[in-house]
Amino acid sequence: MTAATIDGKAFAQGLRERVAAAVPAFVAATGRAPGLAVVLVGEDPASQVYVRSKGKSTLEAGMASFEHRLPAETGEDELLAVVARLNADPAVDGILVQLPLPAQIDEAAVIAAIDPDKDVDGFHVINAGRLATGAPGFVPCTPLGCLMLLKDALGDLSGLEAVVVGRSNIVGKPMAQLLLAESCTVTVAHSRTRDLPAVVRRADIVVAAVGRPEMIRGDWLKPGAAVIDVGINRVPGSEPGKTRLVGDVAFAEAAAVAGHVTPVPGGVGPMTIACLLRNTLVAAHRRERLDAPAGL
Numbered sequence: 300m301t302a303a304t305i306d307g308k309a310f311a312q313g314l315r316e317r318v319a320a321a322v323p324a325f326v327a328a329t330g331r332a333p334g335l336a337v338v339l340v341g342e343d344p345a346s347q348v349y350v351r352s353k354g355k356s357t358l359e360a361g362m363a364s365f366e367h368r369l370p371a372e373t374g375e376d377e378l379l380a381v382v383a384r385l386n387a388d389p390a391v392d393g394i395l396v397q398l399p400l401p402a403q404i405d406e407a408a409v410i411a412a413i414d415p416d417k418d419v420d421g422f423h424v425i426n427a428g429r430l431a432t433g434a435p436g437f438v439p440c441t442p443l444g445c446l447m448l449l450k451d452a453l454g455d456l457s458g459l460e461a462v463v464v465g466r467s468n469i470v471g472k473p474m475a476q477l478l479l480a481e482s483c484t485v486t487v488a489h490s491r492t493r494d495l496p497a498v499v500r501r502a503d504i505v506v507a508a509v510g511r512p513e514m515i516r517g518d519w520l521k522p523g524a525a526v527i528d529v530g531i532n533r534v535p536g537s538e539p540g541k542t543r544l545v546g547d548v549a550f551a552e553a554a555a556v557a558g559h560v561t562p563v564p565g566g567v568g569p570m571t572i573a574c575l576l577r578n579t580l581v582a583a584h585r586r587e588r589l590d591a592p593a594g595l
């Protein structure tokens with residue numbers, strides 16, 4: 300068997316186009332564009348790339364982008380004051396504080412300070428609670444993107460065995476909640492799981508969010524399984540001094556056994572920003588008490 304490769308890049312592009320297509324009606328109804336504020340503290344190179352790319356994508360979707368770049372030595376109170384200003388700013392529908400934050404700042408305190416209805420990253424405990432109890436809120440962008448890819452590939456997920464490897468608050472746990480809400484039978488595996496290959500082998504759906512290069516092997520998979528690889532790992536390339544990106548799944552081995560598999564790069568990665576734009580558009584509609592556009 301050769302698995303179908305799930306093209307996350309193409310799906311993400313389609314989602315971004317659907318978001319952009321819904322913006323003019325929002326502008327016509329409210330007289331303003333949906334707005335996303337991104338706050339970056341410090342000069343972490345990877346974070347700078349993400350923030351630039353988020354700003355560019357926001358503008359491309361026809362939305363307003365507000366960037367706040369603060370020096371690495373910014374204190375927690377100063378950052379909390381910025382968050383409070385953004386909470387109160389009517390032009391801002393979504394607030395994203397780029398993580399990780401410098402050591403002197405308590406990440407949990409900052410996330411807790413964001414208005415849950417502007418928390419388009421879905422990291423606030425209120426939104427985690429809403430997801431766990433089935434109330435409308437905001438779902439973290441990466442697992443939301445994974446769910447969209449799965450539903451697009453498989454249709455109805457009801458009754459399927461799903462194994463999520465990883466239990467972080469930003470990927471594994473919300474992913475498990477989303478799959479449970481789709482009526483999957485969900486197992487969450489982690490570093491203490493016994494006989495992980497046997498657990499993974501039960502799964503019709505495998506979501507790998509571990510951060511270990513190519514840990515999940517082809518012979519761990521049930522034939523025909525759908526495999527979503529969240530991992531982004533930089534490893535030495537074939538030429539000296541060069542690196543390449545790999546996921547948490549050994550792609551070529553998985554492709555020989557699975558029914559569907561996401562590549563790295565070009566699978567889950569592009570979905571994250573597309574879902575951020577989607578969440579911002581939804582936040583804007585909710586704040587203006589408008590029905591969110593269908594099909595997002």
Ligand code: NDP
Binds near residue numbers: 488510531
């Ligand atoms: P974390 O480091 O927060 O969590 C990793 C999880 O994997 C933990 O729950 C850990 O278990 C589990 N784990 C570690 N080692 C093993 C093992 N040997 N066997 C089974 N489970 C193990 O990572 P994140 O959730 O933040 O990210 C996971 C991966 O996804 C990373 O590669 C990251 O770069 C990528 N990522 C990609 C995104 C995107 O595509 N846009 C967005 C976010 C993340 P325990 O809890 O027991 O320690």
